[in-house]
Amino acid sequence: MPLLAIAALAVITYAFRLVGPLCRGRLTLPAAATVVFADAATILLIALAATSALFNGHDFAGWARPSGVLVAGVLAARRAPFPVVVIAAAGITALLRLAGVA
Amino acid sequence: MSPLWRTSGSTLFRDVALVCLADGLVGASFGATTVAGHLAWWVPVALSLLVFAGGSQFAAVGVVLAGGSPFAAVAAGAVLNTRLLPYGFAVADVVGPPDRADLERADPDRAGPNRTDPDRAVHVRARSARWRWLIRLLGAQVITDESTAFALRQTDPARRRAAFWTCGLTLFAVWNVSVLLGVLAGSVVRNTNALGLDATFPAVVIALALPALAGLRTRFSAGTGAVIAVALTPVLPAGLPVLAALAGLATGWRPRRRTTGEL
Numbered sequence: 001m002p003l004l005a006i007a008a009l010a011v012i013t014y015a016f017r018l019v020g021p022l023c024r025g026r027l028t029l030p031a032a033a034t035v036v037f038a039d040a041a042t043i044l045l046i047a048l049a050a051t052s053a054l055f056n057g058h059d060f061a062g063w064a065r066p067s068g069v070l071v072a073g074v075l076a077a078r079r080a081p082f083p084v085v086v087i088a089a090a091g092i093t094a095l096l097r098l099a100g101v102a
Numbered sequence: 103m104s105p106l107w108r109t110s111g112s113t114l115f116r117d118v119a120l121v122c123l124a125d126g127l128v129g130a131s132f133g134a135t136t137v138a139g140h141l142a143w144w145v146p147v148a149l150s151l152l153v154f155a156g157g158s159q160f161a162a163v164g165v166v167l168a169g170g171s172p173f174a175a176v177a178a179g180a181v182l183n184t185r186l187l188p189y190g191f192a193v194a195d196v197v198g199p200p201d202r203a204d205l206e207r208a209d210p211d212r213a214g215p216n217r218t219d220p221d222r223a224v225h226v227r228a229r230s231a232r233w234r235w236l237i238r239l240l241g242a243q244v245i246t247d248e249s250t251a252f253a254l255r256q257t258d259p260a261r262r263r264a265a266f267w268t269c270g271l272t273l274f275a276v277w278n279v280s281v282l283l284g285v286l287a288g289s290v291v292r293n294t295n296a297l298g299l300d301a302t303f304p305a306v307v308i309a310l311a312l313p314a315l316a317g318l319r320t321r322f323s324a325g326t327g328a329v330i331a332v333a334l335t336p337v338l339p340a341g342l343p344v345l346a347a348l349a350g351l352a353t354g355w356r357p358r359r360r361t362t363g364e365l
Contacts, residue, residue: 001145001162005172009162010152012176013183017242020190021197034188039320040348041185044178045157045311046324047331047347048164053304055335057169065301072305076312082124086131089305093298 049073062102068093114252118269121248125273126280128156128306132163133284135303138294139167143285150281154243154274157310158182164303165341174341181348189250190242196253196263197245198238244270323354 020029053069055061072089080088129150136146141163149159158179165175190197244267253266294300315321327350334343 001141001166001175002172003148005176006145006148006152009158009176009179012180013153013155013158013186014243016183016186017190017245018239019187020192020194021238021242023191024194029188029191036351037184037188038314039323039351039354041157041182042311042314042320043324043327043347043350044161044182044344045307047327047344048161048178049304049307049311050328051331051335051343052164052168052307053301054332055168057340058336064298068298068301069304069308072301073308076309082127082309085305085309086127086302089301090298093301094296097296097298
């Protein structure tokens, strides 16, 4: 990832942060916009999780990784502590690979 | 610094510490998975210092590791960070130092021209307009999901400011140190696939997104978006399928009954 891309993302992100404090008291954001921004963020994260669990580039990543992620997702939904979620994802994937599942 | 610490209760410190501990683990896994994916060590470090928004850092690196273009990576990260815009509006009153109007609102008897509290008098006088701006510019960088949530939990303006700054500054320090530690750990481990470390990235992202999946409408949109992204991944260039998932927004949107003739 080139430094220019990192700088671009940093500038865009900082701009999003700064608009509110700059407009302090003079401008408000419509509630509908806030809901759309929040939903967009959630949709992107879930799509990112799904594609990175299932694929290596354009190809299927095998069953071990999505299985580990699925268990981690269920644990997270049941409010398991964060370290448990992460260790479960890695542990189950590693065990499946040890057992010969790709 | 005294006003900041004086108004911070011990519960605030405890809660901030717990959040920082959890985020430290996220940061460490971010650093480790990034270098495990053969990106240079300074990529996660620079992202953490300059962008300082966990979800978008994961998104940008995820797109690049999947073979996507830097443009797609920036676009995914930027869309994810649009939520910082409403956060900025929500915490606008506490990002900068308190001005005279704030103090008068908080305590109209003592903040007038004849007030006697020496601490507060020094407080207001010492902050020139330039200093005020510098603090506001710095404060903007520590607007995050966490610092906003902590600020909004408080009703009293002084406590809101204390909560925002305590969480924001602590998290900035913890996040960057933990990413660096993750980078060091990730460079030591050789065969990351045998340890299943590739599964930690999607797991962390799910854990980050789950609290927002409370509503049925958001769940439906996110589910639709995930199906779109997965279906398109084999055919579209990397990075684009995740952005295409935003079409899921349309499925969750229900047209409201119009009471007036306006659109």
